[in-house]
Amino acid sequence: KLMSYIVPFQSIALFEQTFRQQLNPKSGKIDEREFVFNQKFGDREGQLTVEADRYRLIWMPGCPHSNKAVITLRLLGLDRVISVGECGVLRDPRGWVFSEDLGQVDPVLKIHYLDDAYLKGDPTFTGRSTVPAIVDTVSGAVVQNEAWDIPRYLVTDWQAFHKPAAPDLYPEALRPEIDQWSRFINHRVNAYTCGFARDQATYDQGYQSYFSALDELEERLSHNRFVNGDYISLSDIHLFVALIRFHINYHLVFGVNQKRLQDYPNLWGYTREVYQIPAFYQYTKLEAIKRHYQLSPHMRAKQGNVYGLQGTGPDNRDLLKPTGRERLSADPDHVLSVQTETRPLFAHTDPAAEVSYLNQFLLEPLNRAGKARWQTELERWSNLCQDCFEELNERLLQRPYLLGGAATAPDLLLFKTLKRFDQIYYYLYRLNFAKTTDYPGLAVYQQRLQEQPEFKPVLDIGAEKAAAFHGLSPEQNPYDLVFQGPAK
Structure with missing residues (x-):
């Protein structure tokens, strides 16, 4: 049975039951959760091995902590080696459900409840299964759920698998400052103190602390483009997920209503600029965030939302408007600093190595996209195709051919792939994020290559396109149609 977003209203006892293990009997407050799956990644005894295609990151769009993890994963291109699973935005009494997947079962882990992966990790586990969680796909067990620290682990422990020219989200020289601001954000820009308050004194204390913190950040962002300077860092990932939820939900339903986010000129401009960065935009699902906080049964009980109503705002159209905040930066054209690249595969000087690079970072993702059987898998390989196109685009703005001043074998391979993408893969694989000519x-x-005699035969791929359409199964192409376009 599919879960409905509108379920019968339940009393405050549901809220108390959901967080029963965090209720402090002395203070009456809901304490921060403890993370029992806290193994670190590394090559020492007792540590989790850093291994491609071994782990699956489970997130839920409403949760700010899992939002941090999946944004970090995407920024670093780690979705090439760590798959992503997504829970629905509502819990049932047992916990998070894979309600958006076919049959409400995660297609990789083959489970309905995330709690089943927690029990595989510890059969005696009786706590609240939380997101984000990293699951070992070999054992099916949760192995890591330290919500605040997973983004940092992805930066420091998984560097060998970062995409080429990955952003440096945790520069060595800034780490003490980034750690300090991340702690400040996680503890002070914390609307849950108000939203989960069980008495007026706790609410009042949280209210004052919250807006004092926003005032401090508003002043800092009047002269800093981002929290730690000119470029996005881990501090910004922590701050953004908190601010966008303040805008969508916390102001309305958690009672942190001294001001709206748009009443802070610098915080509002900052949030909009970060939202427009592709990884943040893709994984900030505004409507899902709204539904989670306003329609989750335990949240409805806490908020007294008897009839399951959602707020009629906010108006999000301004989120995509220009901000002008680049004026604060010494490098106005870039929001991400790039790690120094030393891996030989990314030197782009040797033809054989370049063919390996194209096979690994473009052709394999295209092939895997064509074989995708569920949405998160298609999105995963689509993301990696975009990463490669962006890298190639930047390189080819600086040089005429892949390896410099003359066309070589890798150029022929790439040229064929680009033509096939625009004419075939874009449509059959549903990879319509952009055409290569965009x-x-x-x-x-491509214009330069197609004027050269040895590349002209590649231009006519009509027969190859027809074969691709005719090669689909009767279920995939019931009338055996071949798309005529695009125009040449």
């Missing part, structure tokens, strides 16, 4: 570097590159 990237200026790739567009000029």
